[in-house]
Amino acid sequence: MNIAVVIRQVPDLIEPLEVDSTGMSLDLGSASFIVNESDDHALEQAILLKEAGGGTVTVVALDYGDVDNTLYTAAAKGVDRIVKISLDGAPPPPHAAAAMLAEAIRPLGADLALVGVQAHNELEGVLAPLLAAGLGLPYVGVIRGVKAGAEAGTISACKEFPGAVMARLTVKLPAVLGILGAEQPPRYVPVSRIRAAMKSTQFEEQTAAATGGEPLVAIRRLYPPAPAARAEMLAGSETEVAARIAAILREKGLVK
Amino acid sequence: MITSEGPKGVELLDQLGKSGDGKPPLGCMQCGLCAASCPLGDAMEFPPRKLILQAISGNLEKVLQSPSLWMCVACYTCSHRCPRDIELTDGLWPALRDRAMQQGFQPPAELQETFENVFKYGNTLGKSPRQRMDWAKDLDVRVLDLSKEPRPVDVLWLVGCYPSYYPRNQVVARAFARILTELGISWGVLGTKEKAIGECDRMFGEEGLFETLVEENRKLLDHQRFQKLVVLDPHAFRALQNFYPRFGAWYPVEHYTTFLAERLEQLKPLLVKPVEATATYHDNCCVGRRCGCYDPPRSLLQLIPGLKLVEMTRNRDNALCCGGGGGGMWLDAHIVAHGGRRLSDERVRQAADTGATTLAVSCPYELSRFEDAAKVTGLEGRLIVRDIIELLAESMDLGERSNS
Numbered sequence: 001m002n003i004a005v006v007i008r009q010v011p012d013l014i015e016p017l018e019v020d021s022t023g024m025s026l027d028l029g030s031a032s033f034i035v036n037e038s039d040d041h042a043l044e045q046a047i048l049l050k051e052a053g054g055g056t057v058t059v060v061a062l063d064y065g066d067v068d069n070t071l072y073t074a075a076a077k078g079v080d081r082i083v084k085i086s087l088d089g090a091p092p093p094p095h096a097a098a099a100m101l102a103e104a105i106r107p108l109g110a111d112l113a114l115v116g117v118q119a120h121n122e123l124e125g126v127l128a129p130l131l132a133a134g135l136g137l138p139y140v141g142v143i144r145g146v147k148a149g150a151e152a153g154t155i156s157a158c159k160e161f162p163g164a165v166m167a168r169l170t171v172k173l174p175a176v177l178g179i180l181g182a183e184q185p186p187r188y189v190p191v192s193r194i195r196a197a198m199k200s201t202q203f204e205e206q207t208a209a210a211t212g213g214e215p216l217v218a219i220r221r222l223y224p225p226a227p228a229a230r231a232e233m234l235a236g237s238e239t240e241v242a243a244r245i246a247a248i249l250r251e252k253g254l255v256k
Numbered sequence: 257m258i259t260s261e262g263p264k265g266v267e268l269l270d271q272l273g274k275s276g277d278g279k280p281p282l283g284c285m286q287c288g289l290c291a292a293s294c295p296l297g298d299a300m301e302f303p304p305r306k307l308i309l310q311a312i313s314g315n316l317e318k319v320l321q322s323p324s325l326w327m328c329v330a331c332y333t334c335s336h337r338c339p340r341d342i343e344l345t346d347g348l349w350p351a352l353r354d355r356a357m358q359q360g361f362q363p364p365a366e367l368q369e370t371f372e373n374v375f376k377y378g379n380t381l382g383k384s385p386r387q388r389m390d391w392a393k394d395l396d397v398r399v400l401d402l403s404k405e406p407r408p409v410d411v412l413w414l415v416g417c418y419p420s421y422y423p424r425n426q427v428v429a430r431a432f433a434r435i436l437t438e439l440g441i442s443w444g445v446l447g448t449k450e451k452a453i454g455e456c457d458r459m460f461g462e463e464g465l466f467e468t469l470v471e472e473n474r475k476l477l478d479h480q481r482f483q484k485l486v487v488l489d490p491h492a493f494r495a496l497q498n499f500y501p502r503f504g505a506w507y508p509v510e511h512y513t514t515f516l517a518e519r520l521e522q523l524k525p526l527l528v529k530p531v532e533a534t535a536t537y538h539d540n541c542c543v544g545r546r547c548g549c550y551d552p553p554r555s556l557l558q559l560i561p562g563l564k565l566v567e568m569t570r571n572r573d574n575a576l577c578c579g580g581g582g583g584g585m586w587l588d589a590h591i592v593a594h595g596g597r598r599l600s601d602e603r604v605r606q607a608a609d610t611g612a613t614t615l616a617v618s619c620p621y622e623l624s625r626f627e628d629a630a631k632v633t634g635l636e637g638r639l640i641v642r643d644i645i646e647l648l649a650e651s652m653d654l655g656e657r658s659n660s
Contacts (some may be wrong), residue, residue, distance in 0.1 A: 012378070014384045032384075034376065188368040190357040191375055192464025 001055040001148075001155075001173075003046040004110040006101055006131065007074065009033040009065030009091075010121050015175075019222050026121070026222070028090065033065030035073075044182035045146050046114050047078055049155075053148050056080040058105050063205075064091045075197035076189040081111035083108075084203040092212070094127045099212035101127075102134030110174065112155060112187030117141045117178035123217055125178070140171060169195030265311030265319075267357065272347050279341045281348050284308045290334035290344060295577055295602075299595035300324035304334050304344045307352070317559065320356040323594045325349075326364050329525050330459045330582025332546045336573060345546075346459075346498070349582065353461020363460070364590040367583055371462055374469070378451035379417040380586070386535065388448045391419065391426040396655065397437040401447035402480055411436065411443040411515075412482035416489040416622035424627070425620050431649035432488065438520060438652060443486075444659035449476055453487075455495035455542075462539045468505045477507060484508040486515050488645070489600040490542035491581065497547075510565050511543045513618050513644065515553030520559055527651040530562030533640075535647070536612035538603065538626070539575040539620040540565045546574070553618050556644055566610045575604050580621035608639050 011017060011031040020027040046057045058081040059074050061067050071082050083104050103131040105113055113135065118125035125141070132139030138230075149170055152165065156175060159167045171177070234241045249255045263271065269281040284305070291303035301324040310319050319325060328349045335345040357363060363371075373382035389572060392399045402412065413436065416491070419429035436443045454469035477485075485507050487493050496509040516523065537557060543549045550572045557565050570576050577584075579599030584591060592598060604626050607615045615626055626641040649655070 014382065015386065167564065187355070187360075188362055188371065190354070190464050191371075191462060191468055192354075192358070195464050195468065 001111045004045045004058050004105045004108050004113040005043050007039045007061040008036040008117040009067050010036045024219050035070040036116050036119045040115050040186045041182040042114035042179040044094050046187040072194050072197045075201040076193035082203050084205050085208050095216050096212035098130035098134050099210035100208035103210045113176045114179050117180045128178035136178050137174050139176045142180050143177045144181040145183040265316035267511050272351050281308050281342050289337050293333045293337050296327050296595045299396045328577045328582050329584035331541045331577030336545050350461045354463045367586050370586040374452050381421045383421045391429045397433050400444035402444040403449040408481040409442045409444045410483045411486050413445050414487045419488050424623050425573040428643045431645045434654040452491040453495050455491035474505050486510050490540045494542040513553040517555050529651050529653045531560050531651050532562045533614040534564045534612045535614040535616045536568050536607050536610045537616045539576050542635050545573050568606045578622050578625045580625050585621050600625040601633050604629040608635050618644050
């Protein structure tokens, strides 16, 4: 099975995030970047599938936010090809990113494309379904674990629904899956392997013609949430506080 | 993916003897002194003796996948007592851990995060490098940031990860800044540019990460002009003294205990306030057992008016480790799961048995390890854990006291 994996960098939340002077986007100049967690799971899932059944894994990434470090780590984990799409400026919004990624993934002829189901800097987790639409392939999201299917040309995916309901789905290939978690946590690779990958790995660098057209969602204003003064501090003895907590839970209908 | 590439056990042990500074593990005569001396040896599937035996017998894989590979806390007791002078702690364990990871065996999850933090942020705590100087905010003495204002100094103080970031240790960092200033020493720090020295990463077997840190620290230090490095962390001392020179990076370095003990005459008149306490001193493993340096910390404590120093039964080269070395700082859950106990808990009981009310320490890990241990052993309030620096600063009447 030939698998394409999308990897995105997201701002690292160890640094305080700031809105830039336009009031419309984050100040990315002061941010540092790390790999998007669910994309890291998508990569792990792809490598597990390759280890179990053979095939190739190709990582596709847009070039922003120190993506090279993440790509070298992916190389050290054992991916076969790395396609890096160069950008003119800031990271594009999801619909444009999806168009660029679709353009890069289409010629790979992949059986399966895995994308993290969400990114903390992305509205509504739209990249994965937009990518599927761009590729004209079926899409299933919120997947926790993928295995080879019982029949050739299929995979078996575990989808999580609200309320901890799980479903095991058979998906016909080719398809795009939005990955929430791999079957095991992303593996650790020793730094010596990453250093070796830095010396030996060649990225396939491309430019994208696709733009994705007009944005589907326009940002009007970006701002940190204003703290709301809704907290009620309970005073009094333990018995009084406990009685008040019980009353509040009843008022809110959380207990009868 | 698990692979079985690389040399077999015997060849690996032979190679080790050629790279380390001790004698090769192949000289082991299976006396078992190491396993019997190891504070966690009884709980290990493969204590040093068995580990060597398995490697020689061609069962290296068994050793590499055993949880006991991640139980050594680098206390150096086995190396210190080995009649064949085999470099078990600095040589054998890190090499086997490195090999395990190279072959695809995963280190315990809690350790992976620490490695990733050091690789990404240059500190074990996973904090922003930009916050590395937060300990010095609003400090009443001037901290010269050599990364911003390079100039020759006598002492380049490497503050260390815990003293830079961890609130309990920041108290010690501030006290040390005041002491250096009070002593009239010309000193500076690397500010937000400072990075972990990487001793623990090397002892964990993350040789590639350690090499990266050596390269980065060389770039930083080779740009500065200083007479000597001073460190609060005995692990950093050990690495700079013994592991950095293997990469051609040689810097004169002192642990703060020896640095201050060389200035007893100058310190004595400054210790104006009595510290009424019965204190016992915990020898850290790197400066103590590994480097044989036992008297300087004691001479500092004995200089403090009002302070009475008593010894634990296990002291000096027989001291019990706090359990924080060799990655142990980040492996408490793993070691309790497979060893059934925490060494720091045993150690605070030994300290309390002396009748001491203060446990004096000289390693950044030990403050939080022993304070946590005092809480879980019911000794909280009866045994106060303080760094020697805090005790000196109190006697010198240099402001801020710890919350403990």
